[in-house]
Amino acid sequence: MPELPDLEVFSHNLEKRLKGKTIARLTSHTTKLNVTEKELQDTLHGQKIAAVYREGKELYFKWSNGDILALHLMLHGKLFYFKDKNDQKFPVIELMFTDGSGLVLTDFQKAATPTLNPEPKTAPDALSDEADADYYKTILAKKKTTIKTILLDQKIVRGIGNAYADEILWHARISPFSVANKIPEHKLKDLVKAIHKVLTEAQQQIIKHNPDIIAGEVRDFMLIHHPKKQSSPGGAPIQIDNGTRKTYYTSEQELFE
Incomplete structure (x- = not known):
C-alpha cells in the first residue's frame, strides 16, 4: 500500500503533469463513489485542475471552482497517465482531458475509492505541527x-x-x-x-x-x-x-x- 512518502511524491509529480488541464469527461467503474456518475460529471465538467496534493493517505485533486476529487488507492490502487486511450485493465475511474491525455486509477480488487468533496478530517496529518x-x-x-x-x-x-x-x-x-x-x-x-x-x-x-x-x-x-x-x-x-x-x-x- 502506498504510504505518506509515496503519496507526497505522487502528488508532486501529478501536479507537475496535470495542473491547468481541463476535464472533458469522467468515467466511473466503481460502486464506491459517494455520488452518481452524472453528478460527478456535472460538477467537474469543464473545470481545470488547480492543484494536486496529499491529505493523509489520499490524493486530493482540487479543481478551479474549488471542488475536490479525493482518491484513496487502498492496497493495490495504481495511477497511470495515458494519451488518447486507456489500455489499463481494472479501471476504477478515468479522467479524460481536453488535450487528449488522461489519468486512470486501477485496482484489480476494486477497493480503491474516489470521493467527491470529502468531509474534512479531524485527525492531524503525521507531518503537521499539530501532531507534536x-x-x-x-x-x-x-x-x-x-x-x-x-x-x-x-x-x-x-x-x-x-x-x-x-x-x-x-x-x-x-x-x-x-x-x-x-x-x-x-x-x-x-x-x-x-x-x-x-x-x-x-x-x-x-x-x-x-x-x-x-x-x-x-x-x-x-x-x-x-x-x-x-x-x-x-x-x-x-x-x-x-x-x-x-x-x-x-x-x-x-x-x-
Whole structure:
C-alpha cells in the first residue's frame, strides 16, 4: 500500500503533469463513489485542475471552482497517465482531458475509492505541527493498546502505514509492542522527531531513485522493514512478528509495559 512518502511524491509529480488541464469527461467503474456518475460529471465538467496534493493517505485533486476529487488507492490502487486511450485493465475511474491525455486509477480488487468533496478530517496529518509531543501525550494517556496500533489509526494520526510505522519506531528506539500509556514523555519527543525524519528522508529517497513515479512503492532504502535484511545498521538481528500485519523490530527498541 502506498504510504505518506509515496503519496507526497505522487502528488508532486501529478501536479507537475496535470495542473491547468481541463476535464472533458469522467468515467466511473466503481460502486464506491459517494455520488452518481452524472453528478460527478456535472460538477467537474469543464473545470481545470488547480492543484494536486496529499491529505493523509489520499490524493486530493482540487479543481478551479474549488471542488475536490479525493482518491484513496487502498492496497493495490495504481495511477497511470495515458494519451488518447486507456489500455489499463481494472479501471476504477478515468479522467479524460481536453488535450487528449488522461489519468486512470486501477485496482484489480476494486477497493480503491474516489470521493467527491470529502468531509474534512479531524485527525492531524503525521507531518503537521499539530501532531507534536503534547498531542501524543494527550492521546496516549487514554490508550492501553500498542504504540504501533496508535500510529496506524487514521482517526488519531493520518498518513502512516505499516512499513513506515516499523521504521519510525526503530528510529525512536521504542518497541512496537509498548503499551501506549506507559511510554514516558521524553520518548514521545523522540517519536515525533523520528516521524519527521523517516517520512521526509523517505520522500527524498523516492525522488532520487524514481523522480517521475506516480504509482507503486519504493522500499529498498528501508533499514528495518525490509525482507532481505537480516540486521539493523547497529548489528542487531531483525525480528519479524507475523501478526495481523507483519512487524519488523530489533532488541535495540525499548519495551514499555
